[in-house]
Amino acid sequence: MTSGRRRLIICSTAMGSAAVLLYFMPLFHVVPLEVAGQRSVAATFDPVAFVDSFWTERLLPSADRAVDVATLVAAVREDRQAAKRAHGRSVGLGGVYYYFVAGTGRVVAVEKNSVGLAVLDGEQQVQVALETGNIFGNTLRDGTGLLDVNDIANSQDFNALSSEINGRIEREVLPSLRSMAVTGATIRFVGCAEIVDEDTDLQPLRIVPFIAETP
Amino acid sequence: MNRTSLRVMSPSVFLLFILLAGCGGDPTPGGGAPAPLSATPKIAVIVSTLNNPWFVVLADTAKEHAGRLGYDVTVFDSQNDPAKEAAQFENVIASGYAAVLFNPTDADGSIANVRRAKEAGIPVFCMDREINATDAAVSQILSDNYSGCVALGQYFVKQVGESGKYVELLGLVGDNNTWNRSKGFHSVVDRYPELKMVAQQSADFDRAKALEVMEAVLQANPDIDAVFCGNDAMAMGAYQALVASGKDKRVKVFGFDGSEDVVKLIAEGKIVATGMQFPKLMARTAAESADKYLKGDRDFPQKTPVAVELVHQGNVGKYGDYGRKEAE
Numbered sequence: 001m002t003s004g005r006r007r008l009i010i011c012s013t014a015m016g017s018a019a020v021l022l023y024f025m026p027l028f029h030v031v032p033l034e035v036a037g038q039r040s041v042a043a044t045f046d047p048v049a050f051v052d053s054f055w056t057e058r059l060l061p062s063a064d065r066a067v068d069v070a071t072l073v074a075a076v077r078e079d080r081q082a083a084k085r086a087h088g089r090s091v092g093l094g095g096v097y098y099y100f101v102a103g104t105g106r107v108v109a110v111e112k113n114s115v116g117l118a119v120l121d122g123e124q125q126v127q128v129a130l131e132t133g134n135i136f137g138n139t140l141r142d143g144t145g146l147l148d149v150n151d152i153a154n155s156q157d158f159n160a161l162s163s164e165i166n167g168r169i170e171r172e173v174l175p176s177l178r179s180m181a182v183t184g185a186t187i188r189f190v191g192c193a194e195i196v197d198e199d200t201d202l203q204p205l206r207i208v209p210f211i212a213e214t215p
Numbered sequence: 216m217n218r219t220s221l222r223v224m225s226p227s228v229f230l231l232f233i234l235l236a237g238c239g240g241d242p243t244p245g246g247g248a249p250a251p252l253s254a255t256p257k258i259a260v261i262v263s264t265l266n267n268p269w270f271v272v273l274a275d276t277a278k279e280h281a282g283r284l285g286y287d288v289t290v291f292d293s294q295n296d297p298a299k300e301a302a303q304f305e306n307v308i309a310s311g312y313a314a315v316l317f318n319p320t321d322a323d324g325s326i327a328n329v330r331r332a333k334e335a336g337i338p339v340f341c342m343d344r345e346i347n348a349t350d351a352a353v354s355q356i357l358s359d360n361y362s363g364c365v366a367l368g369q370y371f372v373k374q375v376g377e378s379g380k381y382v383e384l385l386g387l388v389g390d391n392n393t394w395n396r397s398k399g400f401h402s403v404v405d406r407y408p409e410l411k412m413v414a415q416q417s418a419d420f421d422r423a424k425a426l427e428v429m430e431a432v433l434q435a436n437p438d439i440d441a442v443f444c445g446n447d448a449m450a451m452g453a454y455q456a457l458v459a460s461g462k463d464k465r466v467k468v469f470g471f472d473g474s475e476d477v478v479k480l481i482a483e484g485k486i487v488a489t490g491m492q493f494p495k496l497m498a499r500t501a502a503e504s505a506d507k508y509l510k511g512d513r514d515f516p517q518k519t520p521v522a523v524e525l526v527h528q529g530n531v532g533k534y535g536d537y538g539r540k541e542a543e
Contacts, residue, residue, distance in 0.1 A: 091520055091522075092359070092519045092520035092521055092522065093356075093493075093496060093500065093519060093520070093521045093522065094359075094493070094496075094520075094521055094522025094523075094524075095522060095524070096362075096522040134403075134406050136365045136368070136369060136402060136403050137362055137365040137366070138359075138361070138362050138365075149518045149520055150349070150516055150517045150518050153347065153348075153349060154322070154345065154347045154391060155345055155357065155360075155361065155391055155395055155518075156391055156394055156395060156398070159361040159395055159398060159399070162361070162402075163398075163402055166402075196366075196524070
């Protein structure tokens, strides 16, 4: 065998081996832009920035869409299911639903983690409990109808929004709410209630507020 | 062909191969030609594992319901192995299935399989577990794991108290459900600094592995107060380890899934609580969606969350057989 022929065989073998290697481990992948874009968005999702703009541009302006609390409390007393159909909001499948609610009430009880309000004229009973302790779960994220699971690439990012919203409520809303929670004071609020068990969650309505102020 | 031509052509062929190898690595989404349908259209149920009763219920319900809707149904077990799952998809694509009811093994790793099916014109409907893409499956019917574990975390604090030592057993680390459950739980429990997590280990959603892991954890941490498990199979394994070490009366066990054996142990006061998922509801919804799709409907939300309900001794009577007694 001549040395030229040997070189050619060695070279061809090397290129063949490299080709096999590259077949299994290509140097790059060609992907459509929409897929690349989705990956990039997923990789850079920033819940703090998202909630910053959501809070000021969408959540606060949405307050006038909330059902009046006195109307809701009266409707629930009359017929739970009719109230749910008229004012409730469900997400996906299952029995859990939400009320997006606003109104004014008189402080009749101050507990460790909530402020009890009477919202119907002439009544002393707590009809609404505004949460003032740690805020957990997706009540505000899912209760307003402003955010949809299908708008966010994956559920971990969607759940990160709940943590950020809850943290913002604890930092920006609850301190002033606690300071105005004196028996007899009047408080205006806007927030959401989650109804998991109708036997316990409708009386009182436990509301996670994003606005709480003296009228 | 002479030697000079070979010398010139070989590098060119090599370069062309590099380009083609890159293009072939990741299939693009888009409608391919529909797979040919047999007289009775076939539906594949590809499930992450059949080594866990909860997933057996999911797969069996999907099979039964799709069968009732007039399809020939075959169940494929991926055995929690993404490579096996990829092979199941190849098989399904080559065998002319009309649709796939799919329980993925990996939120990222399973995307390529769904895209391959989509390219071949086979619609895929995810059940229970999510893939991290919103343009591949027709729809994804998913348990709201995060909310379920927020409720479970709140109940955990109520039962264990605001101080103590606990262990967390995680599921498969590549599955979003693992982290949604863990994050939901920790979003509550981490607010109580005196509740100390002394160990956090994966047992892959597997009962036998959970038994092994728990035995090892108990050696190093004999004085724990509670264990939170990312699913009920692991809760059963952890409980078994606690019984073997004589600590089952002292250590509180929390699971997630709502499997029949754990619901039974909650009723007997041996396990504290679980999150009831609804595998039958998810499987039925996926089968009905596939049927509607194959009949021409194209209006499906990409993701449909399914609420998870807390099951504890106070309400365990309302639950059984993988759901609410009156609802399922």
